[in-house]
Amino acid sequence: MEEIKIIHTGDLHLGMTFKSLGEKSKLHRRDCQDVFSNIIDLTIKEKADALLIAGDLFDEPNPSKSIVSFVVDELKKLKEKNIPVFIVTGNHDPYKKDSLWFNYVFPSNVVIFDSNNLESKSIGNLEVYGLAYINNTKEPLKGFKAEKSDKFKIGLIHGSTTNIKEDDNPEYSYRPITKTQIDSSGLDYVALGHFHDLLEIKSNVMCFYCGSPEGLNFKNKPDSGVLIVTYSDGKVSVNPHKTAIREFHNIEIDCTKLENDSEIRKTLQKNKGEDKILRLILKGSPSLDFQLEKELLEKEFSSDYFYLKIDDRIHIPDNLQEDETIRGQFIKLIKQEIKKEKDENKKKRLENALRIGIGHLDKRL
Amino acid sequence: MVELIKLEIEGFGKFDKKKTIDFKKGVNFISGLNEVGKSTILEAILASLFKYTNTKIEPLFCWTNKDVCKLILTYKTDKGETFQILSDYKNVKKKLVKITKSGKSEISTTINTIHQYIKEHFGFDEQKVFENTTFIRQSQMAILGDSATKNKLRDMVEEVLVGSAEASATKALKKIKKVAKDSKKESESLKDDLNELKGELNTAEENKTKLTGDSQEHENISKELKTKSEKLTKLKENKKLFDEKETLLKDKNRTDENIEQVDEMIETLEGEKGKSIQKEQSKTLPIILIVVGVLLSLTLYGAIIGIPLVIYGIYKLVKKPEETLKVQSNVSEKVAKYKKQKKELINKKAVLESKLEKYKLVNFSLDNFRDLEKLEGDVEELKSKNIELKTSISMTKQLVKSPEEIKEEVDVIDNQIKDLLEKSEEHELASIFLEKSETEVQQKFTPSIEKNSKSILKKVTNNKYSDLKINENDLNITVKAPEINEFVPVDILSQGAKDQIYFTIRTTMTDLLSGNANIPLIFDDPFHNFDDIRLGKTISAVKELSKTKQIILISHKNYQRDYKGFADNVIELK
Numbered sequence: 019m020e021e022i023k024i025i026h027t028g029d030l031h032l033g034m035t036f037k038s039l040g041e042k043s044k045l046h047r048r049d050c051q052d053v054f055s056n057i058i059d060l061t062i063k064e065k066a067d068a069l070l071i072a073g074d075l076f077d078e079p080n081p082s083k084s085i086v087s088f089v090v091d092e093l094k095k096l097k098e099k100n101i102p103v104f105i106v107t108g109n110h111d112p113y114k115k116d117s118l119w120f121n122y123v124f125p126s127n128v129v130i131f132d133s134n135n136l137e138s139k140s141i142g143n144l145e146v147y148g149l150a151y152i153n154n155t156k157e158p159l160k161g162f163k164a165e166k167s168d169k170f171k172i173g174l175i176h177g178s179t180t181n182i183k184e185d186d187n188p189e190y191s192y193r194p195i196t197k198t199q200i201d202s203s204g205l206d207y208v209a210l211g212h213f214h215d216l217l218e219i220k221s222n223v224m225c226f227y228c229g230s231p232e233g234l235n236f237k238n239k240p241d242s243g244v245l246i247v248t249y250s251d252g253k254v255s256v257n258p259h260k261t262a263i264r265e266f267h268n269i270e271i272d273c274t275k276l277e278n279d280s281e282i283r284k285t286l287q288k289n290k291g292e293d294k295i296l297r298l299i300l301k302g303s304p305s306l307d308f309q310l311e312k313e314l315l316e317k318e319f320s321s322d323y324f325y326l327k328i329d330d331r332i333h334i335p336d337n338l339q340e341d342e343t344i345r346g347q348f349i350k351l352i353k354q355e356i357k358k359e360k361d362e363n364k365k366k367r368l369e370n371a372l373r374i375g376i377g378h379l380d381k382r383l
Numbered sequence: 384m385v386e387l388i389k390l391e392i393e394g395f396g397k398f399d400k401k402k403t404i405d406f407k408k409g410v411n412f413i414s415g416l417n418e419v420g421k422s423t424i425l426e427a428i429l430a431s432l433f434k435y436t437n438t439k440i441e442p443l444f445c446w447t448n449k450d451v452c453k454l455i456l457t458y459k460t461d462k463g464e465t466f467q468i469l470s471d472y473k474n475v476k477k478k479l480v481k482i483t484k485s486g487k488s489e490i491s492t493t494i495n496t497i498h499q500y501i502k503e504h505f506g507f508d509e510q511k512v513f514e515n516t517t518f519i520r521q522s523q524m525a526i527l528g529d530s531a532t533k534n535k536l537r538d539m540v541e542e543v544l545v546g547s548a549e550a551s552a553t554k555a556l557k558k559i560k561k562v563a564k565d566s567k568k569e570s571e572s573l574k575d576d577l578n579e580l581k582g583e584l585n586t587a588e589e590n591k592t593k594l595t596g597d598s599q600e601h602e603n604i605s606k607e608l609k610t611k612s613e614k615l616t617k618l619k620e621n622k623k624l625f626d627e628k629e630t631l632l633k634d635k636n637r638t639d640e641n642i643e644q645v646d647e648m649i650e651t652l653e654g655e656k657g658k659s660i661q662k663e664q665s666k667t668l669p670i671i672l673i674v675v676g677v678l679l680s681l682t683l684y685g686a687i688i689g690i691p692l693v694i695y696g697i698y699k700l701v702k703k704p705e706e707t708l709k710v711q712s713n714v715s716e717k718v719a720k721y722k723k724q725k726k727e728l729i730n731k732k733a734v735l736e737s738k739l740e741k742y743k744l745v746n747f748s749l750d751n752f753r754d755l756e757k758l759e760g761d762v763e764e765l766k767s768k769n770i771e772l773k774t775s776i777s778m779t780k781q782l783v784k785s786p787e788e789i790k791e792e793v794d795v796i797d798n799q800i801k802d803l804l805e806k807s808e809e810h811e812l813a814s815i816f817l818e819k820s821e822t823e824v825q826q827k828f829t830p831s832i833e834k835n836s837k838s839i840l841k842k843v844t845n846n847k848y849s850d851l852k853i854n855e856n857d858l859n860i861t862v863k864a865p866e867i868n869e870f871v872p873v874d875i876l877s878q879g880a881k882d883q884i885y886f887t888i889r890t891t892m893t894d895l896l897s898g899n900a901n902i903p904l905i906f907d908d909p910f911h912n913f914d915d916i917r918l919g920k921t922i923s924a925v926k927e928l929s930k931t932k933q934i935i936l937i938s939h940k941n942y943q944r945d946y947k948g949f950a951d952n953v954i955e956l957k
Binding site: 035036037040041043080082083121313339341342344347348351352355367370371374375376378383 | 512785795798802808810813816817828
């Protein structure tokens with residue numbers, strides 16, 4: 019049997035807006051579309067036998083017409099090359115009435131799985147098992163076993179593997195998939211979608227989350243991409259291919275010993291990059307002499323980054339002078355209030371109020 | 384009473400070599416011209432008592448002695464115990480030692496512990512507060528000579544009360560409140576923008592649905608239009624054929640009619656021909672006329688009638704056959720012509736019939752007519768509907784941004800508002816707590832200042848004044864004038880009285896803030912510009928204070944000339 023090559027992607031969330039990127043949201047929205055075009059080009063360049071999209075291609079069930087027609091036009095390019103596309107829907111773009119899946123016509127090379135149960139569609143020696151995303155609760159692989167054949171059998175599923183539950187986030191309980199179910203699926207490769215970073219699920223069967231091909235938030239690793247999966251002589255090999263246009267980065271600085279922002283400036287200078295989206299997290303408890311002018315710094319370095327966000331998480335130091343003077347009493351009163359306050363956000367407001375008050379009293383502001 | 388006993392300086396400020404200064408009880412007068420190290424001594428006392436960071440101490444290193452920078456300050460506490468603070472700045476070391484009759488014992492070498500002891504002994508751990516109370520500088524005294532002493536005194540009290548801060552609470556509050564107000568105002572105006580955008584977003588969402596609906600309808604109508612148009616074209620073609628058939632049929636019918644007409648004509652003509660033959664046969668009348676004429680002519684007079692009769696009869700007999708012949712030949716000609724015409728018509732009919740053979744299947748019913756009419760109407764309607772939809776789609780596309788775009792704009796403003804509101808809230812909180820602490824501190828201290836100042840005021844004014852009041856809100860100071868037994872503003876008092884009140888309040892506050900530690904008062908050349916009368920009065924006030932507090936006074940004036948007899952200990956720096 020000849021080698022079979024597929025491109026595994028998903029979670030593109032086309033049409034998503036990025037609140038945390040402020041005025042750069044529009045551009046990054048465009049980046050995500052550009053990445054989709056790049057994936058189409060890659061599929062052609064790699065002479066892949068199919069493109070697999072593991073759900074959440076769109077960020078919502080009714081995206082703007084321009085986005086859908088863009089996707090349709092891109093998919094037509096694959097039709098010209100006779101490359102099939104297999105799409106399962108995700109929790110963001112579920113297969114339901116009045117959704118885009120019913121409102122638009124996709125080219126004939128596109129297979130959109132529309133059943134709530136795993137269904138197989140095969141083209142040549144490639145057999146893809148997929149199911150439409152209709153609700154959150156269905157266990158996609160429960161009781162499933164693929165029929166024995168020589169074909170390259172792939173499961174294309176949008177759901178969460180249950181062994182990596184993180185802090186009771188409901189996202190992690192959507193469409194549960196257990197390791198045992200994967201083990202006994204009889205598939206050669208399980209192409210998963212739902213989590214936004216590349217992740218291998220160790221199992222008897224090769225099983226991967228491809229992750230979003232372009233970073234969507236600060237939790238994403240900077241090297242987002244797609245997976246190039248090849249099947250040859252009954253063996254599956256998986257190669258990540260970076261597609262990200264922008265890179266999300268997080269840097270932390272402990273400000274405890276800082277008296278001014280020169281250290282922060284140095285870090286911003288050292289790490290700059292025009293495709294970087296940097297979140298600089300400031301931590302620690304610097305003395306009250308330390309005054310952070312966040313907006314000013316962000317503005318100053320904005321042209322050195324695609325987007326820069328300074329995340330102020332500094333606290334007030336413990337050893338503050340609580341003497342009998344107004345300055346001392348001011349510190350004492352606010353510290354009492356901070357102690358009483360349970361809400362972390364309000365605590366931070368009070369801490370900032372303390373820093374502001376002292377800043378003005380000490381004429382540093 | 385806390386007393387400084389000895390200060391040893393080496394490699395610090397102006398003193399490269401080791402220099403020891405011994406202090407005594409009462410007034411210590413340190414004199415010398417400028418640049419001999421008078422302020423170095425004050426700086427050395429402060430550096431010993433308070434935390435000096437590296438950046439603060441480095442400028443105080445003696446530049447001619449690069450190896451050592453040491454200070455040893457020996458003092459006696461209120462309780463009569465003697466301690467020594469040993470500072471070694473080059474090696475960043477500090478040590479507190481207790482001195483007893485049996486010798487020295489180390490108390491601590493860690494900075495924080497040492498400063499806890501110092502706070503216990505001197506009542507202060509903030510240099511700024513210490514300087515604001517116990518340290519009286521030249522500039523501070525000098526301004527008392529200007530006008531509005533009332534305000535100067537209030538500022539002084541305010542400055543002391545605010546603690547280590549650089550700005551008064553009032554000034555800081557004003558600035559903080561302004562920021563709070565401005566950010567709030569800015570956020571309000573942004574909220575208007577936001578609401579407008581949110582309205583736009585709703586429209587955009589509606590439009591998105593409308594656009595999808597319109598596009599779908601447009602597509603559907605286009606499909607319907609296509610089928611109906613095709614149907615219409617077919618019907619029209621059919622109609623055209625039918626019309627052609629009709630024309631042909633009409634032609635044929637007309638031809639048939641023509642043939643009939645021609646036939647009729649021929650028949651008529653042939654009838655006429657028959658009549659003329661009949662006319663030919665009636666030659667009997669002229670013959671009778673001739674016979675009658677002849678017979679009449681046979682009679683005598685009958686010839687008159689008989690002869691013309693014969694002539695007429697002969698004429699008739701001769702003339703008539705000529706006319707008949709002419710008519711007969713005309714009719715024959717016509718008949719031939721019509722026959723030819725008939726032949727042509729028959730040919731034409733044959734052609735038409737063969738043509739009609741092709742249209743045999745062409746049919747157009749009344750229903751077909753109705754359909755055609757309806758389809759024509761439908762197609763027109765669909766066409767205009769589609770034009771409407773197309774216009775509406777392009778209008779929607781042009782007029783409104785996509786919901787994503789507006790959502791992004793909303794998000795940006797949302798963030799801005801959030802930041803501004805946080806900023807406003809933080810400043811608001813700062814102002815609330817600062818105002819609260821200001822009120823609390825003033826309410827707490829003003830009665831104590833009033834109460835504790837009485838004895839000191841009495842002492843320094845030589846019993847002239849004994850009562851002052853400080854308003855807890857605006858910190859205005861009034862003094863009871865004995866002459867009228869009423870509280871008067873300090874501004875109207877004499878210069879001497881103003882100075883005395885100043886000392887009184889400074890001393891009172893020093894005691895209050897140090898927890899009555901009875902620490903030395905330090906004067907940094909404060910009486911510089913005083914005239915002799917003012918100086919005399921001040922000196923006696925200070926002398927009075929020195930009964931309960933050690934006084935350290937630095938001056939560049941000549942002691943023997945200006946201060947003679949004032950000090951208990953005179954240290955001349957050269």
